[in-house]
Amino acid sequence: xxRMLYTAMSGAKHSMDQQSVVSNNxxxxxxxxxxxxxxxxxxxxVMGEGRLPTRTSAVTTTxxxxxxxxxxxxxxxxxxxxxxxxxxxxxxAEDGSExxxxxxxxxxxxxxxxxxxxRPVLGDAGPxxxxxGSEVFMGSDGTLSAIPRGSGPEALVDVGRxxxxxxxxxxxxxxxxxxxxAPENAxxxxxxxxxxxxxxLVSGTLEGSNVSAVDAMVSMIxxxxxxxxxxxxxxxxxxxxxxxxAVLSMQG
Numbered sequence: 001x002x003r004m005l006y007t008a009m010s011g012a013k014h015s016m017d018q019q020s021v022v023s024n025n026x027x028x029x030x031x032x033x034x035x036x037x038x039x040x041x042x043x044x045x046v047m048g049e050g051r052l053p054t055r056t057s058a059v060t061t062t063x064x065x066x067x068x069x070x071x072x073x074x075x076x077x078x079x080x081x082x083x084x085x086x087x088x089x090x091x092x093a094e095d096g097s098e099x100x101x102x103x104x105x106x107x108x109x110x111x112x113x114x115x116x117x118x119r120p121v122l123g124d125a126g127p128x129x130x131x132x133g134s135e136v137f138m139g140s141d142g143t144l145s146a147i148p149r150g151s152g153p154e155a156l157v158d159v160g161r162x163x164x165x166x167x168x169x170x171x172x173x174x175x176x177x178x179x180x181x182a183p184e185n186a187x188x189x190x191x192x193x194x195x196x197x198x199x200x201l202v203s204g205t206l207e208g209s210n211v212s213a214v215d216a217m218v219s220m221i222x223x224x225x226x227x228x229x230x231x232x233x234x235x236x237x238x239x240x241x242x243x244x245x246a247v248l249s250m251q252g
Contacts, residue, residue, distance in 0.1 A: 004233060004236075004237045005234060005237050007233070008230045008231075008233035008234045008237065009230075009234065011226070011230045011233075012227055012230040012231060012234070014041050015223050015224075015226050015227035015230060016227065017039070018039050018041075018223050019220065019223045019224070019227070021037050021039040022039075022216055022219045022220045022223060023220065024037060025037060025211045025216050026211065026213065026216040026217065026220065028209055028211060029209050029211045029212075029213045029216065030208070030209060031103075031209050032103045032104065032105050032206050032207065032208065032209070033070065033101060033102030033103035033104060033206075033207050033208075033209070034070070034103075034178075034209035034210070034211060035065045035066055035067060035102065035174075035210060036065070036066040036209075036210055036211045037064075037065060037066075037174070038064040038065060038066055040064070065172075065174055066210055067086075067169075068210050069207065069210065070102075070207045070208040070209050070210040071207070071208045072202070072205050072206070072207055072208070073205065073206050073207075073208060074204060074205050075204055075205065075206055076204050077204060078136055078137065078138055078203055078204065079105075079106040079107065079108070079114075079136065079138070079203075080104060080105055080106070080203070080204055080205060080206045081104035081106065081138060081142075081162075081201045081202065081203055081205070081206075082104050082201060082202045082205040082206055082207040083102055083104065083164065083199070083200075083201050083207070084199070084200045084201060084202060085166070085199070085200075086166050086167070087164045087165070087166050087196065087199035087200065087201065088100040088101065088102060088164065088165050088166070088167065088172070088180065089101055089102070089103075089104065089116065089121065089142075089162055089163070089164060089201075090121070090122040090162075090163035090164070090165060090193075090195075091116050091119040091120065091121055091122060091179070092119055092120040092121075092122055092127060093119065093175075093177065093179055094119075094177075097181070097189075097190055098122060098182075098190075098192050098193075099119075099175070099177075099179035099180060099181050099190075100165060100167070100172060100179065100180045100181070100182075100193070101116060101119075101178075101179055101180065102207060103116055103117060104116070104201070104205075104206055104207065105117075105206055106121060108130050108136070111129075112129045112130045112131060112132050113127055113128070113129055113130075114127070114128040114129075114130055114144070114160075114162075119179075121162055122162075122163045123160035123161050123162060123163055124160065124161055124163065124195070125160070128144060128159065128160035128162065129159065129160070130144065130146055130159050131146055131148050131149075131159065132149075133148075133149035134146035134147055134148045134149055135147045135149075136159075137156075138201075138203035139203075140200045140201060140202070140203070141161065141164075141197075141199075141200055141201075142161050142162035142163070142164050142199075142200075142201055143158060143160075143161045143162075144158070144159045144160050144161065144162070145157065145158050145159065146159050162201070163195050164195065164196055164199035164200075164201065165193040165194065165195060165196050165199065166196040166198075166199050167182070167193055171183065171193075173190075
């Protein structure tokens with residue numbers, strides 16, 4: 001009886017965890033440059049003083065990310081960029097550390113800082129600053145050029161180059177803020193990846209989320225049905241226990 005409860009309980013817990021992953025993917029189906037999370041399950045023995053070798057629980061983890069490229073959409077806006085191949089753009093997180101993203105809908109704030117969703121975009125010498133009111137041009141290698149307001153093409157100047165990196169497969173770790181970081185060093189601090197001079201981007205284009213809305217909806221329905229089934233198993237186990245108690249009471 002208790003084996004049935006352990007199986008159903010751990011299965012229901014896994015279904016709830018998996019539902020949160022699927023829900024997060026579905027909520028970001030239209031988020032620029034979003035990478036879908038992949039969930040997995042592993043079995044672990046039940047720990048404790050009274051543990052039994054026949055009792056095993058399931059643990060849900062999200063160890064992987066789907067790094068496949070999302071669909072590209074032409075916008076014609078200079079500051080909309082899509083990284084080519086496996087390239088990532090470096091941005092500064094709230095704690096000042098260097099992180100990486102594929103989200104390329106860039107803006108320039110009132111101070112002239114180039115931003116990605118409110119986070120400064122990093123160049124060779126830190127955050128990139130663009131002269132106020134200037135006309136901006138983007139090169140395929142991430143170089144930004146600007147013509148100051150009231151000047152002609154002969155006044156074109158370079159204002160910086162977006163740092164692009166190409167991490168090895170599985171090298172990046174997803175953070176709770178949706179940004180990706182390099183592996184931690186010996187001090188437990190995320191490392192910094194070297195710039196890739198060969199990495200390129202496309203201006204006037206945005207990369208969409210690689211989440212399929214149809215697949216995510218099907219997964220959500222499947223997980224919900226499995227959760228209902230596991231709860232029915234728990235209910236059945238409880239009913240069986242009550243019947244067994246009634247039989248024992250009659251024999252007593």
